[in-house]
Amino acid sequence: MSTINPVLDKETEEAQRYYSASQWQLVWWRFKKHRVALLGGLVLLFMFLSGLFAEFIGPYGGSTRNIEYLLGPPQIPRFWDENGFSLRPFVYGVTTERDPETLALIPITDTNVRNYIFFFIEGEPYKLLGIIESNIHLFGVQEGFVHLFGTDSLGQDLFSRVLIGTRTSLSIGVLGVLISFFLALFIGGVAGYAGGWLDYGIQRFTEIIRVIPIIPLYMGLAAAFPRDWSSTQVYFAMTLIIGLVGWPTLARRIRGQLLTLRNEDYVMAARLSGASPYRIISLHMLPAFMSYIVVDLVISFPYVILAETALSFIGLGLRPPSISWGVLLQDAQNIRAIEQAPWLFIPAAFVVVAVLAFTILGDGVRDAADPYSVH
Amino acid sequence: MIRFVIERFFGMFVTMFFVSIMVFIIMELPPGDYADRYAFRKFSGTGVTVTESDLDNIRAELGLDRPAYQRYFSWIGGILFRFDFGDAFAYETSVNNVLGQRLGLTLAILFSTLIITYLVAIPVGIYAAVHRHSAADYGLTIFSYLGLALPNFLLALILLYISVKYLGSSVGGLFSAEYQDAPWSIAKFVDLLKHLMVPAIVLAWSATAFQIQTVRATMSDEINKLSVTAARARGIPERRLLFKYPARLAINPVVSTMGFDVNRIFSELPIVALVLGLAELGELLIQSYLDLDMFVAGAILLLLTFIIVFMNFLSDIALSFLDPRIKLKG
Numbered sequence: 001m002s003t004i005n006p007v008l009d010k011e012t013e014e015a016q017r018y019y020s021a022s023q024w025q026l027v028w029w030r031f032k033k034h035r036v037a038l039l040g041g042l043v044l045l046f047m048f049l050s051g052l053f054a055e056f057i058g059p060y061g062g063s064t065r066n067i068e069y070l071l072g073p074p075q076i077p078r079f080w081d082e083n084g085f086s087l088r089p090f091v092y093g094v095t096t097e098r099d100p101e102t103l104a105l106i107p108i109t110d111t112n113v114r115n116y117i118f119f120f121i122e123g124e125p126y127k128l129l130g131i132i133e134s135n136i137h138l139f140g141v142q143e144g145f146v147h148l149f150g151t152d153s154l155g156q157d158l159f160s161r162v163l164i165g166t167r168t169s170l171s172i173g174v175l176g177v178l179i180s181f182f183l184a185l186f187i188g189g190v191a192g193y194a195g196g197w198l199d200y201g202i203q204r205f206t207e208i209i210r211v212i213p214i215i216p217l218y219m220g221l222a223a224a225f226p227r228d229w230s231s232t233q234v235y236f237a238m239t240l241i242i243g244l245v246g247w248p249t250l251a252r253r254i255r256g257q258l259l260t261l262r263n264e265d266y267v268m269a270a271r272l273s274g275a276s277p278y279r280i281i282s283l284h285m286l287p288a289f290m291s292y293i294v295v296d297l298v299i300s301f302p303y304v305i306l307a308e309t310a311l312s313f314i315g316l317g318l319r320p321p322s323i324s325w326g327v328l329l330q331d332a333q334n335i336r337a338i339e340q341a342p343w344l345f346i347p348a349a350f351v352v353v354a355v356l357a358f359t360i361l362g363d364g365v366r367d368a369a370d371p372y373s374v375h
Numbered sequence: 376m377i378r379f380v381i382e383r384f385f386g387m388f389v390t391m392f393f394v395s396i397m398v399f400i401i402m403e404l405p406p407g408d409y410a411d412r413y414a415f416r417k418f419s420g421t422g423v424t425v426t427e428s429d430l431d432n433i434r435a436e437l438g439l440d441r442p443a444y445q446r447y448f449s450w451i452g453g454i455l456f457r458f459d460f461g462d463a464f465a466y467e468t469s470v471n472n473v474l475g476q477r478l479g480l481t482l483a484i485l486f487s488t489l490i491i492t493y494l495v496a497i498p499v500g501i502y503a504a505v506h507r508h509s510a511a512d513y514g515l516t517i518f519s520y521l522g523l524a525l526p527n528f529l530l531a532l533i534l535l536y537i538s539v540k541y542l543g544s545s546v547g548g549l550f551s552a553e554y555q556d557a558p559w560s561i562a563k564f565v566d567l568l569k570h571l572m573v574p575a576i577v578l579a580w581s582a583t584a585f586q587i588q589t590v591r592a593t594m595s596d597e598i599n600k601l602s603v604t605a606a607r608a609r610g611i612p613e614r615r616l617l618f619k620y621p622a623r624l625a626i627n628p629v630v631s632t633m634g635f636d637v638n639r640i641f642s643e644l645p646i647v648a649l650v651l652g653l654a655e656l657g658e659l660l661i662q663s664y665l666d667l668d669m670f671v672a673g674a675i676l677l678l679l680t681f682i683i684v685f686m687n688f689l690s691d692i693a694l695s696f697l698d699p700r701i702k703l704k705g
Binding site: 204207208209210211212213214215216217219220221222223224226302306309310313314315316329332333335338339342345348351352353355356359360 | 390398404521528535665675676687
């Protein structure tokens with residue numbers, strides 16, 4: 001054994017590993033090489049987690065008002081100023097004065113007052129993930145207040161709200177895409193396997209849906225929500241219409257894949273041995289094109305997120321007191337608001353980063369999805 | 376060839392028939408019916424009590440007591456035979472009056488957007504394919520990502536912010552104040568063109584980003600073909616050669632996706648129009664959805680979709696001329 005070249009030995013071992021790896025393992029190996037896509041995935045993971053733990057990370061509740069700091073600019077944590085260095089970051093205190101002309105309260109930053117930021121500090125009670133009761137926040141101040149992203153015209157902390165909005169917007173995306181996925185899998189599966197009038201009907205329906213401009217179509221469906229619906233009802237209705245409009249494109253892809261696979265020898269073999277259609281589709285055909293479906297799912301996310309943001313932005317989607325990226329951007333809708341308070345634009349950065357991350361991740365997954373292709 | 380055109384032409388009407396049913400369903404979706412909203416608008420605040428029998432009278436008067444399919448046929452019949460889109464109750468006039476010149480302005484925005492898209496995307500895409508893996512090429516790839524990730528209405532807001540903050544003027548609207556109600560003249564037209572620039576750039580943003588990648592991909596494929604190498608071997612100058620063989624073919628996918636571009640533009644138009652304050656169909660569409668003025672909304676949705684279907688038809692015809700290899704089959 002010692003006569004065998006150790007390099008060759010290593011190579012064959014690697015080749016062994018390669019040929020015996022499962023499909024998903026191969027996909028993962030290829031995906032790992034795509035550094036940018038990996039980064040996109042990490043950014044999204046970070047976003048999902050911060051959305052999930054929004055109440056813990058944000059120092060305040062989503063609708064808690066700070067009437068001493070209406071439409072206040074972002075407070076930047078500092079480590080030093082002319083009064084010296086401090087290892088514990090701090091924000092300046094704020095006092096309010098009345099404008100002599102308009103009598104409105106104007107916040108004035110007092111650079112002599114330092115409000116130190118403490119970590120794992122007790123604050124407003126909340127329910128983490130809707131179950132665990134707690135009042136520990138990741139950071140906060142003991143005196144005064146801290147608004148990293150500033151506040152809106154009602155004095156609500158934009159940082160906390162953006163985190164909650166992240167959860168709402170991403171979860172609508174996930175639920176909407178999942179609904180359309182299962183509908184597409186079922187309907188596309190039936191159409192692709194059975195063919196016939198059902199197949200024809202689905203084809204025509206897909207064409208109609210695809211020719212109507214999508215956002216106006218969403219808007220039309222959203223306009224039908226009764227005005228007296230609660231925010232929870234509107235939330236689920238939104239995910240439902242996103243799922244309902246989204247399935248035909250995916251169903252078409254699944255149908256196309258099934259039609260090609262139907263003529264494969266191994267499917268024929270399964271059929272001849274008496275396997276049921278359900279077994280053939282789920283066990284023999286589905287794994288063959290699952291990776292393509294996953295790619296389609298990832299790629300369809302950005303459109304769903306943009307659709308939700310756009311709908312809520314114009315007032316046809318989620319409405320306050322719901323908090324989503326689109327709802328937050330409603331405040332930045334007119335030019336006077338942006339001019340006065342440019343920080344209201346911060347949620348837009350989250351939308352852009354999320355969509356960018358999903359797109360890059362989708363590209364990486366697409367490249368990785370076909371593990372045997374040579375690149 | 377003629378058969379192909381005729382087939383496509385009638386196919387267009389079949390599609391529009393199904394689209395009209397879909398639009399009619401959307402019009403019928405909101406809770407309550409036209410009579411409720413009509414009565415609410417007419418009598419709210421006047422102190423008049425509206426009883427259920429009053430509502431029934433209104434329904435009978437407006438023909439709302441008929442079954443849905445009859446209402447559908449009278450709606451679509453009015454559009455087809457009398458070019459009458461129904462009544463816009465929020466404006467107390469006919470839908471035709473409300474749409475008025477907005478349709479023309481919408482088309483003006485659409486075509487200026489398409490022109491900008493193609494004028495930029497085709498040459499830039501060809502350039503990127505010829506200079507692959509250069510710094511400019513990578514820059515364009517990043518731009519393409521941004522084209523998708525930065526929603527148009529955000530771009531519009533950013534442009535608005537910059538123009539107000541640094542240029543001291545607003546880029547919103549379609550006409551300057553002095554031309555708003557003036558009759559059409561050359562000066563007014565020039566003013567319109569100036570105002571069209573910003574919405575057209577905003578709307579062309581993502582379409583351009585997308586088309587650059589399409590042109591680049593096709594051009595990269597074509598440039599490596601043997602015909603190109605053979606032509607190069609014959610000593611044809613590089614520039615002439617590029618335009619003679621690969622560039623001609625690189626335009627095909629652009630032509631064939633024209634309908635998609637129009638679809639994308641119309642999808643983004645309402646929100647961009649709302650932000651920039653453009654008085655065209657998209658903005659009216661949002662307003663009529665919010666007012667539940669469904670005859671207006673239905674008319675706009677139908678018109679926008681018709682334009683898309685028509686552009687699809689045109690692009691099919693154009694493609695069959697450009698590339699005779701494409702089979703003339705449905």
